[in-house]
Amino acid sequence: xxxxxxxxxxxxxxxxxxxxxxxxxxxxxxxxxxxxxxxxxxxxxxxxxxxxxxxxxxxxxxxxxxxxxxxxxxxxxxxxxxxxxxxxxxxxxxxxxxxxxxxxxxxxxxxxxxxxxxxxxxxxxxxxxxxxxxxxxxxxxxxxxxxxxxxxxxxxxxxxxxxxxxxxxxxxxxxxxxxxxxxxxxxxxxxxxxxxxxxxxxxxxxxxxxxxxxxxxxxxxxxxxxxxxxxxxxxxxxxxxxxxxxxxxxxxxxxxxxxxxxxxxxxxxxxxxxxxxxxxxxxxxxxxxxxxxxxxxxxxxxxxxxxxxxxxxxxxxxxxxxxxxxxxxxxxxxxxxxxxxxxxxxxxxxxxxxxxxxxxxxxxxxxxxxxxxxxxxxxxxxxxxxxxxxxxxxxx
Numbered sequence: 001x002x003x004x005x006x007x008x009x010x011x012x013x014x015x016x017x018x019x020x021x022x023x024x025x026x027x028x029x030x031x032x033x034x035x036x037x038x039x040x041x042x043x044x045x046x047x048x049x050x051x052x053x054x055x056x057x058x059x060x061x062x063x064x065x066x067x068x069x070x071x072x073x074x075x076x077x078x079x080x081x082x083x084x085x086x087x088x089x090x091x092x093x094x095x096x097x098x099x100x101x102x103x104x105x106x107x108x109x110x111x112x113x114x115x116x117x118x119x120x121x122x123x124x125x126x127x128x129x130x131x132x133x134x135x136x137x138x139x140x141x142x143x144x145x146x147x148x149x150x151x152x153x154x155x156x157x158x159x160x161x162x163x164x165x166x167x168x169x170x171x172x173x174x175x176x177x178x179x180x181x182x183x184x185x186x187x188x189x190x191x192x193x194x195x196x197x198x199x200x201x202x203x204x205x206x207x208x209x210x211x212x213x214x215x216x217x218x219x220x221x222x223x224x225x226x227x228x229x230x231x232x233x234x235x236x237x238x239x240x241x242x243x244x245x246x247x248x249x250x251x252x253x254x255x256x257x258x259x260x261x262x263x264x265x266x267x268x269x270x271x272x273x274x275x276x277x278x279x280x281x282x283x284x285x286x287x288x289x290x291x292x293x294x295x296x297x298x299x300x301x302x303x304x305x306x307x308x309x310x311x312x313x314x315x316x317x318x319x320x321x322x323x324x325x326x327x328x329x330x331x332x333x334x335x336x337x338x339x340x341x342x343x344x345x346x347x348x349x350x351x352x353x354x355x356x357x358x359x360x361x362x363x364x365x366x367x368x369x370x371x372x373x374x375x376x377x378x379x380x381x382x383x384x385x386x387x388x389x390x391x392x393x394x395x396x
Contacts (some may be wrong), residue, residue: 001022001023001024001038001039002019002022002023002024002041002043002044002045002107003023003024003025003026003032003041003043003044003045004019004023004024004025004026004044004045004048005025005026005027005028005031005032005044005045005046005058006025006045006046006047006048006050007048007049007050008047008049009025011025011047012025012161013099015045015103017100017104018100018101018103018104018107019043019045019103019104019107019152019379020107026121026127029054029057029283032044032058033058033061034167036062036065036066037063041225042068042069042070042110042111042114042115043069043070043071043072043107043111044058044062044069044070044071044129045072045074045103045107046058046071046072046073046074047074047097048074048075048076048097051086053087054084054088054385055071055073055091056086056088056091056178056182057089057155058071059071059073059086059089059090059091059275060089060090061088061375062090062196063109063357064090064195064233064236064237065236066116066279067240068115069114070092070093070110070111070113071091071092071294072091072092072093072094072095072103072106072107072110072361073086073091073093073094073095074095074096075094075095075096075097075340075358076096076097077096078095078096080295082094085251088194092106092110092233093106093109094330095109100244106304106364106366108390109145114181118123121180129239129240129241129242129243129244129245130239130243130244130245130265130266130365131235131236131238131239131244131245131247131260131263131265132150132244132245132246132247132249132264132265132266132267132268132365132391133249133257133260133261133264133266133267133268133285134146134147134150134187134246134247134248134249134270134280134303134343135247135249135251135267135268135269135270136251136259136260136269136270136271136277136280136284137251137252137253137274137281137283137284138271138276138277138280138281139164139251140279141270141271141272141303141304141332142270142272142304142328143248143249143251143270144157144167144171144172144176144248145176145334145338146171146175146268146269146270146301146303146357146360147163147173147246147247147248148163148173148248148343149344149345149354149355149357150246150260150268150361151163151211151213151244151246151342151356151362151364152177152207152209152211152343152346153361154210154211154243154244154246154341154344154361154365154366155207155209155210155212156209156210156346158232159243159244159273160212160241160242160243160244161210161211161212161242161244161245161246162204162211162213162214162238162244162245162246163211163212163214163245163246163247163248164185164235164238164241164246164247164248164258165185165214165215165216165248165250166185166231166247166248166249166254166260167216167248167250167343168186168194168216168217168222168223168226168250168256169216169217169220169250170216170220170250170251171215171216171217171222171248172215173213173215173216173248174204174205174213174215176205176338176341177211177213177341177343178340178341179205179207179213179215180205181205181215182205182212183202183203183204183205183215183216183224183386184203184214184215184216184217184222185203185214185222185231185234186217186218186219186222186225186226187202188200188203188226188230188234189226190223191230192227192229192230192233193233195230195234195237196237197237197238197240197241200214200237200238200241204217209343209346210216212242214381217301219288223256225374226256227255227259228254228255228256230291231256231259232256232259232262232263235247235259235260235263236263240262240315243367247264247344248258248371251253251280253287258291261288261291264297264362265297266297266299266365267288267293267296267297267298267299268295268298268299268360268364268365269281269284269285269299269300269301270300270301270302271300271301271302271308271314271316271320272302272303272307273302273304273305273307273311273312273316274309274311277318278311278315278316278319279319281300281316281318281320282319282321283351285320285321285322286300297327298322299325299360300320300322300323300324300325300326301324301325301328301360302316302324302326302328303325303328303330304328304329304330305327305328305329305330306327306329306330306387307319307330315328317361319374324360325360325364326356326360326363326364327356328353328356328357328360329350329352329353331355333348334353336339340372344357345357347352375383
């Protein structure tokens, strides 16, 4: 089926010869954007009276969300300026509206290319890359330790992994791994709306474990220059080129964190045995419920679970009204490994903390090769493939 976005209600009949007759009309930009999420149609034709900027905006969105979708643009008159703008937006064909023979040929070429692109994505498995976001609304609970260790462990197992530091003002991923990145997330700003695999790879720093790291900017002021939409765009591109994308976060529901939640398959929520951390976890779970985030996409981890501080794990379960997936013991070996810049899961693989981190990765983060379902309990079942827009409180 071909999606046709045109202001003229009779255009379907006019283009039926070239498009094959199986046409699904869309009324406006919002409906066209929804169709990218809800349909698997390989072709969209944009009519000659649709605003050029709106057509380009849709094509840029399709290039990220549905790379196999072909966009054909019809214009009353085609000139160099139109061709240049269309090319930059990723539109495959630009044709005059009255050239039905040319449109039929353009449709044929686009469908052939879509079949090749779709086949490449399926065979390479990149379409199913898994985004895992590590979050706590309280600082100091070990988010960065979890993120770096999970990323390094998955990479050491032969997976292609990207660790993205979304604590854009005060991120510690790079220093925790003793990396000196030449580029950072701020270098994506110039690529807004046009992020691709090559652009993403240009900001990555390689760790000796094989882990790729997208570091936070060196200047805290750069955080305000990075829009949330750019983070979502980069993550959607990353999931097509990595087996796993692990996201470290600041202790707040920032626009960048909400953008990550929006595309995440799994949220790892961390608490420790202290009242402020438990209170913030409870509020975080309530907030995620209000925003429409699926409960089945979350796991709760209790860090420093054996601390003798007058609060027990049972008290945490009662307070948050959700089971704890993994308990990670406390140990002075953890800060020592951070100071050495070596993830403990690699440096001391037999340590109890390493064992707990591997359990978290093996049971809840990894996916089974034959089914795509994560290992472990029902709590770890993946979120539905439909995507939730947390910032808007509903499905996209």
